[in-house]
Amino acid sequence: MIRIALPKGRLGDKVLAMFENAGYACPEIHTPSRKLVFSTDKVSYFFVKPSDVPIYVERGVADVGVAGSDILVEHEPDVYSLLDLGIGRCRLCVAAKEEFKDDFVSPLRVATKFKNTAAKYYASCGRTIDIIKLNGSIELAPILGLSDVIVDIVETGTTLKENGLVVKQEILPISARLIANKSAYKFNSTEISELLQKLQAQREV
Numbered sequence: 686m687i688r689i690a691l692p693k694g695r696l697g698d699k700v701l702a703m704f705e706n707a708g709y710a711c712p713e714i715h716t717p718s719r720k721l722v723f724s725t726d727k728v729s730y731f732f733v734k735p736s737d738v739p740i741y742v743e744r745g746v747a748d749v750g751v752a753g754s755d756i757l758v759e760h761e762p763d764v765y766s767l768l769d770l771g772i773g774r775c776r777l778c779v780a781a782k783e784e785f786k787d788d789f790v791s792p793l794r795v796a797t798k799f800k801n802t803a804a805k806y807y808a809s810c811g812r813t814i815d816i817i818k819l820n821g822s823i824e825l826a827p828i829l830g831l832s833d834v835i836v837d838i839v840e841t842g843t844t845l846k847e848n849g850l851v852v853k854q855e856i857l858p859i860s861a862r863l864i865a866n867k868s869a870y871k872f873n874s875t876e877i878s879e880l881l882q883k884l885q886a887q888r889e890v
């Protein structure tokens with residue numbers, strides 16, 4: 686049996702459909718309930734917070750999982766990244782109020798969930814920053830004056846638009862990746878390779 690950690694939320698639904706179409710169906714998962722683990726004799730699925738997927742995979746309680754490349758770049762887990770699934774495409778961007786202009790004098794106040802990625806990006810630009818780590822609703826920060834800019838995910842751009850913010854720079858394209866635990870990849874290679882091949886066939890280009 687292969688153990689799979691999937692991200693809760695909008696990406697998770699798309700990913701589950703991909704796995705089911707690849708031959709890893711689990712009818713019980715579609716029955717509304719508060720259950721957290723769903724198993725057949727072939728597969729065991731569990732849904733976790735997207736940023737927790739690499740933790741379950743790295744620690745080996747999941748053989749494989751699906752995580753956004755944003756999370757992999759931010760946390761650099763010790764896992765194999767096997768496949769770009771071609772879904773969950775979005776961009777990590779710097780955004781601010783339209784009228785905001787960097788004075789390049791005082792440290793730039795940057796609100797973000799992606800502390801490490803933002804720090805690396807601004808270090809590469811030689812810009813001193815003051816990082817403000819938030820856990821959600823990042824767009825509020827420049828609106829309320831908590832930060833000058835945000836580093837956040839932009840998918841459709843609706844959240845920025847509805848809050849009067851615009852993209853100032855693009856940092857990184859993002860998509861969902863199939864990741865594997867390193868030992869599982871070695872010792873369950875037949876099962877994981879079979880899954881990989883079937884997902885490759887499902888992959889949206």
Ligand code: PRP
Pocket residue numbers: 820821822823824837838839840841842843844845
């Ligand atoms: C993400 C991101 C933006 C929004 C972008 O938030 O942080 O707020 O999606 O999507 P859009 O460009 O399609 O509008 P999420 O929904 O994950 O919630 P969060 O505010 O808790 O981070």
